[in-house]
Amino acid sequence: MKHRSFFWFMLPSMAAMILFIALPIVSVFVQSLFVEHEQILVMTENCGPFGCQQETSIDVAAMAQLNQDKPMGQFNGFATYTNRSHLAFAEIQEAWQTAQSIGEFASKVLNLPFYRAVAFTLSYTFVVTPFVILAGLAIALGVNALPRMLKGPTIFLSLLPMIVTPLIGSLILFWMIDSRGIIGATLQMMFDDPNLSLKASPALTWITLFVYGIWHSAPFSFIVFYAGLQTVPQDTVEASMIDGASRWQRIRYVVIPYMMPLVTFITLMQLMDNFRVFEPIVGFSAQANATSLSYAIYNDLRGDSKLFGSAAATSMLTIAGVAVLLLPVLLRTWREFNRKAV
Amino acid sequence: MFLKKIAIAGAMSAFMGSTAYAGCGITSGSVRILANDFPAIQAVAEGAEACAGDGVEVSKNLTKEHNDLQVAALTTNPAQYTSAVVASSSIVPLMAADLIRPLDDLVAKHGAQLQRNQLVTIDGKVMAIAFMANAQHLFVRDDILAKVGLQAPKTYEDVLAVAKAIRDAGIMQYPFAMNTMTGWNLGEEFVNMYMGTGAPFFKPGTAEVAINNEHGIATLNMLKSLTEYSNPDFLTYDSNVTQALWESGGVAIANMWGSRGSAVLDSEGSTDEVVSNTSLISAPTWGGGSTNASTLWWDGFTISKNISDEDAEATFLALLNGISPEHVAKNADKAVWLVSGYEPTPAAKGTIATAQGTTPPYPMIPFMGALHTALGNELSDFLQGNESAEQALADVEAAYTAAAKEQGYLQ
16 A cells, blocks of 8 residues: 555544544643642631531632642652552652561552552453453354354353443342352352351452453453354364364364464453453442552542542553553564564 | 524513513523432422423432532533532532632522521631531341340440340341441541541641541541441441341441431331331440540532522522422421421431530541541451551551642642
8 A cells, every 4th residue: 555545544543543542641641740739728617507617728719829820730740650659669668678578578568559459450360361261262162063053042142241231240240249149148058157258358359350350251252262263264174183183182283273363362452451440349349358450540530539640640550551461462463473574 | 584583582582581480589590400319409409490490490410429520510611510519528629629609698688598507608608508417326226125135325335235245145146237338438437436536637737637546546446346246248338238238127236327217217128127126316425435426417509600690599599499498398307407497307316316415517628538538448458357457547647648748738
């Protein structure tokens, strides 16, 4: 394609990308460098239905002038990135100097909100992603071997977890695993332990979230693999059958190598999706035991006390995290692409 | 043709304008209400909507996420909503951003029906009209108390004794519940319990937090002792869960919002045995203090700054209609109304008992929100037994300080 026609061909999507993705990211980055102005506080007498109190208030008139002169607030550089709510350099340094053992250091680091969120986010990503790929491949191979009549209904049923909205799906499971719900009560009976609660212990909460994540995403990888299975060259499969390959050997040496590009594709998508895990934490009310980077952003932007700079900094760190995660996969794809080009 | 249409439309509107007169004394204007979503506020909004018609438009958005919307929605000019219905804490961000107008002139002109204590004044100016009160207090089951032979608890030490007796008698393994969901709910429980010590949250005259002391540790230990009588799932308990738990008969003592009283005492969702034996009593004191471990909250309406004076007056009148003594009398069971002529119902007993004791109002301090958030996020490790009370308080202090620095309250 000529450069000129390529340019015109790409222009609409490039314009949309710049307008709706690149510019907002720049604006979020700029936001993350600022904090609010130093508040001018005054003592006022506030009265209400329950009597009067001397309370601290903001001097609104004085602040209005300040905000008009400098609407962005005070420039703070990268200090928001390094404060306790994010990378916490000072706290980590102190923990390193005072901790007696590696275990103590780790527990001090995991007590910091950002690292606690990173720990869960990474565990979720690296546990859920491989299981989603394996489960999807297994379901696809199973469905592909079914008689034609059963295929349609089976595919529909297998896709259900993905069709259900994540928040609704997680809420339904949340109610089922309640100690008075059907799964929770059954587990208590099976293990004969009336105190067993999937919501109370951190380990069980994590496992619940992992299982939910696999249940929810497996249909995505299933449908991609199922589409891929339809294009596996039958002559190669037949040739291997003539050579006496078993079903397992055919899958291992013919089907899987053929599907490797799809594995790369699903890995990329799942790494990105799982790194941004959010809905199940809200749905399962799991914030006591598991928080993610997305949850931290959401938490900063709610309620009576909003932290825009802090949320912006966490957003930038999330983008950086996704970039680091995807780098190996992208590099590999790039090398293979170059090899083929030569 | 086009001109003719315009002429007819003009004539129509002039005609309607001259005769329009809704029951609330409003002739024109737009009323747009943003509010929380529970029965009492639904009733107020209905009363305001009765003013619609003949050139007066009334619309409402009742949502639990109202305080996430309000600052952005009122910042635009003209504001998206002419009124934000707020509570003790959610008025603070609106004040800080200078988005609501003083109501003194409107009160002087139209406020004959209002009582003195409905006026929320900040630095001498009326900024909101309060219409209902709310507080967390105890709900107890009389039949179960009778079974273990104990009186209704007056202190949290009594609550622990009753809970222990119920457990020891084999009646319930987890007789107690409170709203301890990680986040805002858990923060509120700490604030309430700490209020019972009478100690201040901040060093006087500054935004420096002052809870990392023996009062804070005692507060945490009391919360922990209580949660040991609560179901292990307690960190996922909000008002909806505790209400359902109460109605199912699964607990015998609970610390819940007074505004849940009418739903608990109605005939829906529960059995006669539970409803007829439920008593609503005052929030308890603890640790030998005389201050109830609770905070008093008001709900009231404000009027946006960035709207025309005409819309402001229309909104004020429409909302006054929503809290008129006649309208409130029809909805008496839905809240503890602060309106003149209100006759308390059984569902209001607990909140009124709490307010009659020494119970402080929830502080209207601009940095209280940041502390509340920090408390809500940092205490669950301690309550699960994973860290010490000292460490939990140090974490709260550090999280609050980071947030307060970003918001410009600390340097």
